[in-house]
Amino acid sequence: MRLVIKVGTSTLAHSSGKLNIRRVESLCKVISDLKNAGNEIVLVSSGAIGMGVGKLNLSCRPSDMPTKQAAAAVGQCELMYTYDRLFSEYNHTVAQILITGDDIENSSRRTHFINTMERLLELGALPVINENDTVATAEIAVGDNDTLAAIVAVSIKADLLVLLTDIDGLYSADPKKDSSAKLISVVENIDDGIRSLAGGAGSALGTGGMATKIHAAEICTSGGIDMIIARGTDPAVLYDIYEGKGAGTRFIGKK
Numbered sequence: 001m002r003l004v005i006k007v008g009t010s011t012l013a014h015s016s017g018k019l020n021i022r023r024v025e026s027l028c029k030v031i032s033d034l035k036n037a038g039n040e041i042v043l044v045s046s047g048a049i050g051m052g053v054g055k056l057n058l059s060c061r062p063s064d065m066p067t068k069q070a071a072a073a074v075g076q077c078e079l080m081y082t083y084d085r086l087f088s089e090y091n092h093t094v095a096q097i098l099i100t101g102d103d104i105e106n107s108s109r110r111t112h113f114i115n116t117m118e119r120l121l122e123l124g125a126l127p128v129i130n131e132n133d134t135v136a137t138a139e140i141a142v143g144d145n146d147t148l149a150a151i152v153a154v155s156i157k158a159d160l161l162v163l164l165t166d167i168d169g170l171y172s173a174d175p176k177k178d179s180s181a182k183l184i185s186v187v188e189n190i191d192d193g194i195r196s197l198a199g200g201a202g203s204a205l206g207t208g209g210m211a212t213k214i215h216a217a218e219i220c221t222s223g224g225i226d227m228i229i230a231r232g233t234d235p236a237v238l239y240d241i242y243e244g245k246g247a248g249t250r251f252i253g254k255k
Helices: 021-036 048-055 065-088 101-105 107-122 138-142 145-155 210-222 237-242
Strands: 002-007 040-045 094-099 126-131 160-165 226-231 249-251
Touching (some): 002 145, 021 040, 021 237, 040 065, 040 107, 040 145, 048 065, 065 126, 101 107, 107 126, 107 145, 126 145, 145 210, 160 210, 210 249
Parallel strands (some): 002 040, 002 160, 094 126
16 A cells, blocks of 8 residues: 555644654654554654644644744754654665645646655655755645645545544544544545535644645545545554544545
């Protein structure tokens, strides 16, 4: 299986911005095990700005662009150092790819990106992708690694995209406000009713929300790829997903 996994800031870090060591170690262990089983895995990782906030001892996520980009520059080093160290323990080599919207929209650069990805996977590497938040501004303003993950999944013709987040999946209503909200296990068609279930942004350190995940699902499913939203609190959920067990909300790709 060729699997793209996107992990959000809320999964990687505590609310303080400091690394959630236990969870990240578990994530790297599970992904390494899935790679050992013969799967090709691409990791789309948020968290650079959030980690930079913690590393720089800032009191909260910055609101001005220069500080956001400075935090991203610091946090990206911390993020890749952590991934390199943890995956190396399981004999897997990581590769860092930082891209911007222009890299995807420009056909020549997109082709180079796809060729590089294909070669990295052939070589057995584990690509770790993030937006280049130190030079790009549009991506930070949107804060949308969900869409980035969907574009990556379609570009490399992945079998599945998994978005690990701080909620179990898509609910019939906001579970934080409505106790009767039910988890929707399967979505076969994304219509206005499904779109209306998306709320605002997510955690204080992250900027994504259910709306960006629905948009990512539209990109994926239009490209014929299934997408799953699942809670990343316990990365072992990836085993259930790999084995075809029910987990989170699955959006069915159009065949």
